[in-house]
Amino acid sequence: RKEVEQDPGPFNVPEGATVAFNCTYSNSASQSFFWYRQDCRKEPKLLMSVYSSGNEDGRFTAQLNRASQYISLLIRDSKLSDSATYLCVSSGGSYIPTFGRGTSLIVHP
Amino acid sequence: DADVTQTPRNRITKTGKRIMLECSQTKGHDRMYWYRQDPGLGLRLIYYSFDVKDINKGEISDGYSVSRQAQAKFSLSLESAIPNQTALYFCATSEPDRGVGEQFFGPGTRLTVL
Numbered sequence: 001r002k003e004v005e006q007d008p009g010p011f012n013v014p015e016g017a018t019v020a021f022n023c024t025y026s027n028s029a030s031q032s033f034f035w036y037r038q039d040c041r042k043e044p045k046l047l048m049s050v051y052s053s054g055n056e057d058g059r060f061t062a063q064l065n066r067a068s069q070y071i072s073l074l075i076r077d078s079k080l081s082d083s084a085t086y087l088c089v090s091s092g093g094s095y096i097p098t099f100g101r102g103t104s105l106i107v108h109p
Numbered sequence: 110d111a112d113v114t115q116t117p118r119n120r121i122t123k124t125g126k127r128i129m130l131e132c133s134q135t136k137g138h139d140r141m142y143w144y145r146q147d148p149g150l151g152l153r154l155i156y157y158s159f160d161v162k163d164i165n166k167g168e169i170s171d172g173y174s175v176s177r178q179a180q181a182k183f184s185l186s187l188e189s190a191i192p193n194q195t196a197l198y199f200c201a202t203s204e205p206d207r208g209v210g211e212q213f214f215g216p217g218t219r220l221t222v223l
Contacts, residue, residue: 008149034210043199043214044152087151089210096142096167097210101151 003027003098004090010104017078021103023088024070030090033071035062038085038102047073047086078107112136113215115200121221128187130218132200140203141183142212143167143175145196152199158183159205190222 006023013019025033033050048055050062050071061074071088085102113134122128132141143155144167154167156175164175172194176184187194197219201212 032210041197041217041219043217044212045214046211049211091210096154096157097212099144099152101149 002101004088004100006086006088006100006103008101008103010106012106012108013078015078015080015107015109017107018074018076019078019105020072020074021086021088021105022070022072023100023103024068025088025090025098026069027090027098028069030069032091032097033062033064034089034097035060035071035073036087036089036099038087040085044087044099075105078105080107080109083107113200113202113213115198115215115218117218118216119219121223122190123223124189124191126190126222128190128220130185130187130198130200130220132183132185132215134181134200134202134213134215136202136213137180138202138204138213139180140205141177142201142203143173143183143185144199144201145169145194146199146217147196155185155198187220187222190220192222195220195222 035047036044037047038044050064054063059076063072087102088100089097091097116131142157144152158177174186200215203212
């Protein structure tokens, strides 16, 4: 079982919709969590960190649920430019991060 | 200028050839990483280095080697390339006092082994 699991999608939503992705992690010792955005054939770029208290940045909200071992990303008022693959990342007691395989989002007019 | 650069950006080679991919960074970070990305498999860690004298194997190091020539440079070598090493390769850096998942990626090298 992969340490970090994501629904690959694609999630196909209209502009203006609200969409949410979940990501589960298996290592209960994981301490840091992040969401990355990756456009096709481009490098991943950090979108936001995920804190225990939640984290909001404009239309994006990230949350952590330690009891159920998952993190979530909520995107409100989706834009065409939000179309991308979203990667979740966890890092446990080791010093290396573990990436999920990514969730594809397609926002259509 | 980009903080993390990779050369070459694209490379086509033949089975059995030795290939070197190079990564340079101007971010001043001590930690550097090499990943490969394959469709449907996500990012997999090949090697990582926390300092000039530190080299560690990642999840899929077989068939690869690395060299940390300086704080700013981290090279990945394929000693004898094979077709299943065809992939998109990324170099990344991070700071030790930030979460280890907070990484900065280079633009990637698309490698094709025929």
